[in-house]
């Protein structure tokens with residue numbers, strides 16, 4: 001057979017493929033509308049598995065791998081198209097639009113705010129930067145901070161998510177999967193740790209130093225320079241300061257913030273003992289309702305991916321294709337599930353950008369579960 | 381449910397917690413004592429997240445309260461309630477004697493008795509204007525005129541006046557009365573209690589003659605839940621199979637009510653015994669049991685009294701008894 005003849009045959013088949021593909025996409029759009037009406041997720045893993053198994057059965061052995069790739073791609077394209085259709089005008093888009101319209105133009109200066117810890121904790125410093133005048137209610141743990149906003153005791157909550165030297169606050173990320181909340185703002189605060197002890201206690205008297213685990217990590221160089229001194233982790237830095245102030249012992253000190261000096265009547269033995277000078281902690285301000293203030297240029301989402309090869313890669317390539325920058329990608333293992341992860345994405349895009357909503361639509365389509373956590377700006 | 385706050389809790393933090401609890405549809409009874417602040421929660425507390433409240437830094441502890449009475453419960457209000465009636469205090473270590481005739485009969489009668497009990501050192505003047513009599517043919521009281529005469533007696537002696545209200549309809553007549561008494565037979569007249577709960581008058585609530593302490597406290601709760609926290613409880617004898625006396629004075633009610641409630645507890649030995657010569661020993665026993673006050677019937681001419689003639693003391697007998705009250709009170713406090 002002549003080469004030209006073979007090519008002609010291919011051309012014919014391709015024409016049919018294009019025609020069938022277009023038909024397939026038309027029907028796919030109808031399915032998208034059906035899913036929209038019935039609030040069904042775009043991805044249907046069971047249907048996809050059955051589909052692949054069915055077509056592979058009909059495929060000659062030699063082409064099985066290729067057929068698999070082809071149908072994976074076909075379904076991927078179909079989901080992407082459905083996501084675009086449903087994503088535009090989808091629930092997230094509507095909620096975002098509504099929130100942008102109904103949220104006050106100014107971030108509130110007064111509010112009841114939930115924080116973890118006690119007076120003098122680092123959350124307080126973050127809180128004071130976010131609000132001019134906050135009525136802070138302190139809670140024993142982060143879980144209660146989330147509950148307090150969910151149950152309406154406090155309008156906002158302030159929790160740390162990240163520290164430049166000690167990394168992510170895992171506990172807070174794990175709690176995100178168990179609560180309903182939105183991020184309305186974030187703030188970076190410079191963290192300074194000081195070695196505090198009761199008046200009269202000298203540097204050489206100190207045998208034990210109490211502080212939060214992260215603070216101990218952040219001051220590791222200073223601590224290892226001390227001979228015969230033990231670092232003891234506790235709930236948080238302010239509680240460490242309070243404990244040192246109230247203890248009858250004269251051989252203990254705390255790593256804590258500057259406000260604790262006055263608050264607990266302590267003496268500062270050494271200032272700024274953290275490893276690096278630009279040690280900061282990033283806090284998020286959370287709320288029960290979605291509020292989007294002017295200038296929101298960060299969007300956070302939380303998602304789980306299908307347990308299959310390349311799913312994260314495919315998701316990232318969508319961001320690349322839409323020109324959306326990823327500020328942060330965090331993953332945490334899901335409890336009671338082997339090698340399955342919750343992913344946290346911080347996307348860098350103005351909330352008003354149309355491609356952000358397209359991106360969210362497509363991400364939703366590609367994920368097993370997808371939660372929009374809010375759009376906000378960060379105070380530096 | 382009771383939420384105990386840590387000492388020195390910032391006001392605005394406490395306020396927000398109270399406001400939130402109220403948003404949940406609960407009544408919040410705030411007790412601010414010298415050493416601690418206690419929030420008593422009234423209503424359906426089953427939907428309250430105890431764990432969340434416990435994890436608040438300002439909260440010392442959260443406790444469940446099983447008793448159905450809340451406002452009058454001592455756990456809601458650890459300190460004794462002190463009720464001030466025109467400068468006369470009762471409760472929390474302040475002892476108060478209320479004395480006077482069963483019924484106000486005439487101007488001369490009430491004036492004579494008022495002067496006599498004042499001389500004996502009594503703190504308030506009692507006297508019936510509306511009388512709940514067993515028989516409809518018995519003297520029913522001077523009604524509005526009786527109240528007018530009590531007010532006259534107060535003008536002269538300065539003694540605050542205590543008199544019984546029987547019906548909601550009569551309430552306007554009591555505008556110038558200092559303490560409104562709810563009689564034993566009206567203890568569970570819940571509509572009356574609710575209306576009295578909306579007044580700002582101290583209420584002397586007498587235990588019904590077949591009512592339990594819990595029922596007495598629930599009646600106090602009716603008044604308090606309607607907004608009036610100034611309730612004085614009164615033990616006046618209950619019906620038992622003990623004969624020879626009108627009723628049996630349940631003196632064990634005094635320490636038990638003190639344990640269960642923060643309200644002042646008064647004892648009425650006159651109606652409990654129904655016999656004048658039994659009144660002094662039972663009065664002294666009541667003082668020894670730790671009551672916060674007494675209500676005693678005194679008449680210038682008991683034999684010819686229009687009501688309860690067998691149980692009223694003469695002014696002389698009352699004066700003697702008053703001195704002995706002070707001695708016993710000294711001995712037990």
Ligand SMILES: [Mn+2]
Pocket residue numbers: 482483651677687688
């Ligand atoms: Mn009488």
